[in-house]
Amino acid sequence: MSETLTKIEIITRPSKFDQLKLELAKIGVSGITVTDALGCGIQKGFVEHYRGVTREINMIERIKVEIVVCKVPVQSVVDTARKICYTGKPGDGKIFVYELANAIKIRTGEEGCDALQNDK
Amino acid sequence: MNDSVFMFFCTLLVWIMTPGIALFYGGMVRSKNVLSTAMHSYIPMAIVSILWVLIGYSLSFSPGSPLIGSFDWAGLKDVTFKANPDYSETIPHNLFMMFQMTFAVLTSALIAGAVAERMKFSAFTIFTILWSLLAYAPVAHWVWGVGGWLRELGALDFAGGNVVHISSGVTGLILAIYLGKRKESNTSTPHNLPLTLLGGSLIWFGWYGFNVGSTLTLNELAMTVFINTAVAAAAGILGWILIEWKINKKPTMLGSISGAVAGLVAITPACGFVTPASSIIIGFVGGAVCFWGVFSLKKKLGYDDALDAFGLHGIGGTWGGIATGLFATTSVNSGGADGVFYGNFTLLLKQLAGIGATYVFISIVTFIIIKVIHTFMPIRVNEEEEYLGLDLSLHGEKAYHESNI
Numbered sequence: 001m002s003e004t005l006t007k008i009e010i011i012t013r014p015s016k017f018d019q020l021k022l023e024l025a026k027i028g029v030s031g032i033t034v035t036d037a038l039g040c041g042i043q044k045g046f047v048e049h050y051r052g053v054t055r056e057i058n059m060i061e062r063i064k065v066e067i068v069v070c071k072v073p074v075q076s077v078v079d080t081a082r083k084i085c086y087t088g089k090p091g092d093g094k095i096f097v098y099e100l101a102n103a104i105k106i107r108t109g110e111e112g113c114d115a116l117q118n119d120k
Numbered sequence: 121m122n123d124s125v126f127m128f129f130c131t132l133l134v135w136i137m138t139p140g141i142a143l144f145y146g147g148m149v150r151s152k153n154v155l156s157t158a159m160h161s162y163i164p165m166a167i168v169s170i171l172w173v174l175i176g177y178s179l180s181f182s183p184g185s186p187l188i189g190s191f192d193w194a195g196l197k198d199v200t201f202k203a204n205p206d207y208s209e210t211i212p213h214n215l216f217m218m219f220q221m222t223f224a225v226l227t228s229a230l231i232a233g234a235v236a237e238r239m240k241f242s243a244f245t246i247f248t249i250l251w252s253l254l255a256y257a258p259v260a261h262w263v264w265g266v267g268g269w270l271r272e273l274g275a276l277d278f279a280g281g282n283v284v285h286i287s288s289g290v291t292g293l294i295l296a297i298y299l300g301k302r303k304e305s306n307t308s309t310p311h312n313l314p315l316t317l318l319g320g321s322l323i324w325f326g327w328y329g330f331n332v333g334s335t336l337t338l339n340e341l342a343m344t345v346f347i348n349t350a351v352a353a354a355a356g357i358l359g360w361i362l363i364e365w366k367i368n369k370k371p372t373m374l375g376s377i378s379g380a381v382a383g384l385v386a387i388t389p390a391c392g393f394v395t396p397a398s399s400i401i402i403g404f405v406g407g408a409v410c411f412w413g414v415f416s417l418k419k420k421l422g423y424d425d426a427l428d429a430f431g432l433h434g435i436g437g438t439w440g441g442i443a444t445g446l447f448a449t450t451s452v453n454s455g456g457a458d459g460v461f462y463g464n465f466t467l468l469l470k471q472l473a474g475i476g477a478t479y480v481f482i483s484i485v486t487f488i489i490i491k492v493i494h495t496f497m498p499i500r501v502n503e504e505e506e507y508l509g510l511d512l513s514l515h516g517e518k519a520y521h522e523s524n525i
Contacts, residue, residue, distance in 0.1 A: 049368045050148075050309045051378060051414045051428060 003113050005100035006074050010065040011037060012085040012093035017063050023080050028072045030118045037064040043091035062093060068103055070113040123210040126338045127219055133329025134222035136322050138165055138229045143319025144381075145233050148374075148427050151311040152509025153237045154519040157427075160232030160244055167245065168225045168252050176224060177217050179257035181207070186269035188258045206266045208336040219333060220260075226330075227256055227284045233427030234292025237302050238506055241514050243499040247489060251291065255485045259283050259478055275474035276448060276456055276467065278345070279334035281389025281440045282478045289434020290479055292425055294486040299500050301424035303507065308426070313374055320377035324353055327384045331391045341392060341453055348391045349384065352403030356383015359407025367415070375411070378432065382410035385436030390444040393456040398447035402440065410436050438475055445471035 010020070017034065024032060038059040045058035069077060078095055085092055105115040142161035146154045168176070178193035183206075193199050196214065204213040228248050235244065262270040263277045270282070277283065302308060310316060331349045335342040360379025361371040386406025387399055394402065414431035425431055445468030448459035458464040493499060505513035512518060 048309065049364070049370065049372060050374055051431075052416075052418050053306070053309055054368075055307065055309055 003070070005068055005070050005103055005112065005116075007098040007100045008067045008069065008074065008077050008081075009096040009098070010067070010081045010085070010093065011039065011062050011095075012065070012081070013087075013091065014061055014063050016085050017065075020065065020081065020084050023084055024067065024077065027076050027080055029067055029069060029077065030116055031067075033066040035064045035066075037062045041090065043089075060091065068100060068116060070116050123208070123337045124212060124215060127211045127215055127333060127336065130329035130333025131215070131219045131222055133326045134219070134226065134333065135326070137326035137330065138162075138222070138226050140319045140322030140326060141226070141229045141232070143315050144323055144377075145236060145316075145319070145427050147312040147315030147317075147319060148233075148310045149236050150308055150509070151520055152511055152518075154311065154315075154511065155517055156241065156510035156514055157232065157236045159241060159515065160235065160239070161229040163241075163245055164225050164228035164248055164252075167248050168228050169221060171249065171252055172217075172221045172224050176252060176257055177220065179253060180224070180260040181217075181220065181265050183266045184261070186267055186272065187262070189261045189265050210337055216336070223280060223284055223330070224252060224256055224260070227280075227288045228252055230284070230288035230429055230433055231291050231295065233429035234296040234425045235299060236426040237308065237510065238426075238500050239295070239299055240497075240499055240501055241510075243493055243497060246493050246497075247295075250489045250493075251486065254489065255291065255482055256283070256287065259287050259481065262477070263474070270474045270477070273470055273473065274457060274467070275470040276393055276444050277389045277441070277474065278392035278444075279331045279388045281385070281437045281444070282474055285385050285388060285433040285437030286441065286475060286478045287482045289430040289432070289437055290482045291486045292429030293423065293434055294483055295490060296423050296425040296430070298487070298490050298494075299424075301422075302426060303503065305424045305426070310374065317373060317377055320381060324380055324384065327353070331384075331388060335392060344396070344452055345391045347396045348387055348394060348399035351396055352383040352387030352391070352399045352406065353380045354383070355400045355403030356380050356386065356407035356410075359383065359404035359409075360411045361407075363408050363411050364415075378410070378414075378428070379407035382407045382432055382436045385410075385433055386440040386443060388437070389440045390447060393444060393448035393453050393459075395447075395449065395452055398443075398449075402443045402447060405443070406436050406439055409439050441471050441475045442468070445469075 039062050040058050048055045081095055103115040104111050142158040145161055146158040149157045175194050178191055179189045182189040182193040184190035199213050199217050201212040203209050207216050260283045262268040263283050332342050332346045335345055357376050357379040361375045364375045365371045383403030383406045386402050390402055410432050413435040414428045446460045448456050449462045450456055450458055457467045459467050
């Protein structure tokens with residue numbers, strides 16, 4: 001069992017969140033962190049009208065899901081995320097994969113792979 | 121007794137319009153300015169109510185010259201439970217005074233929309249005191265007071281198109297020009313439209329008391345006014361959102377509630393003189409013309425009437441005054457007059473005289489008041505306070521604590 005820690009960031013549509021959370025839990029991802037994010041890519045924005053004020057919104061609402069894995073294969077996380085977040089249209093989002101130096105569980109002080117386990 | 125119960129209820133209805141305006145405006149500003157904007161509409165409930173009892177009612181309604189009342193009724197001297205037949209034979213004089221108090225308060229509260237997100241609270245407070253006595257009281261006297269010159273002339277203003285809407289709208293316009301634009305006026309958009317919907321609905325609700333109560337009795341005319349008010353608001357929504365749909369490709373909720381208010385403003389001077397069919401036209405055109413005012417005219421002329429006090433109340437009130445001269449008929453109200461569509465052109469001229477006089481007088485008085493205040497104190501917040509938001513910089517409070525940090 002390798003001790004490599006990998007951080008995976010998935011930026012995608014908010015509407016996919018519930019399903020993504022469920023499927024990630026099924027493949028053994030022990031915890032996730034989610035943030036509301038704004039971003040822009042090739043997908044067009046939209047126009048808002050408030051009486052005389054016209055505002056073009058180019059920043060689009062997305063969620064950023066952050067996951068750190070050790071025992072769970074990175075590829076299966078990526079495959080799961082792609083399967084769920086895919087619509088084929090611009091705006092499906094991106095997945096970023098990073099190597100991580102260490103992880104520490106605040107409650108127990110465990111480090112590395114042990115810090116990611118939920119069985120204690 | 122029946123009329124007294126009716127008028128007591130109508131007074132309460134008009135009262136709720138002012139908190140309604142505070143919410144209506146509060147929802148339309150950014151979240152950092154919601155409380156300061158609401159305060160501008162709320163403080164008249166304190167100031168104008170007291171001034172009204174002390175001196176405002178006397179200046180507005182006591183017999184005096186054609187231009188303004190006297191001090192005879194100051195401190196409510198001779199304003200008692202006994203009816204005053206000049207205004208109504210069937211309700212107590214002091215009930216009539218209270219009904220009119222809610223109008224005076226509301227009018228000051230409407231002005232707040234024009235100066236939102238930049239005017240200093242202290243300056244606005246002093247402005248409200250002076251304006252209520254030097255601008256509102258004379259115009260109310262002209263139109264409604266015994267011996268008032270517009271009343272004697274025969275210009276028609278049933279529930280306050282001139283007194284309430286044109287005067288507050290024009291005042292807003294002058295103040296907006298004098299204060300200058302907000303630093304971020306191009307990107308300032310409403311932070312909570314459901315609040316605006318709630319406030320706007322309270323305003324509409326209260327308007328039934330405003331218009332129907334202006335009959336001062338529960339008779340056949342009052343029911344016509346009730347119907348006219350309802351259909352004009354409905355038609356105002358359609359007038360606004362149909363044009364909006366055509367131009368911007370989408371009908372909006374803000375447009376719907378704005379259209380309702382526009383239709384209500386437009387029918388206010390006319391509601392006791394026109395038929396329900398005419399009211400639908402007046403309301404519909406009111407919605408459409410106010411959309412033009414806030415969407416097109418404001419951009420062309422470049423003034424920053426932040427929440428469209430002039431765009432709705434000034435423009436809608438002007439249209440309503442003209443419409444009264446077009447659609448009025450003595451078949452609805454024998455105490456009124458016939459308009460252009462009923463073969464009489466002189467009423468329209470009288471209406472235009474009333475509107476023109478209100479524009480000129482209110483503009484001059486407003487300009488003088490704000491100029492005088494400005495010589496003693498700053499009237500606008502500084503740049504730093506404006507970016508921080510007036511809630512925090514002027515009032516030391518925040519509407520929303522959304523973050524844990």
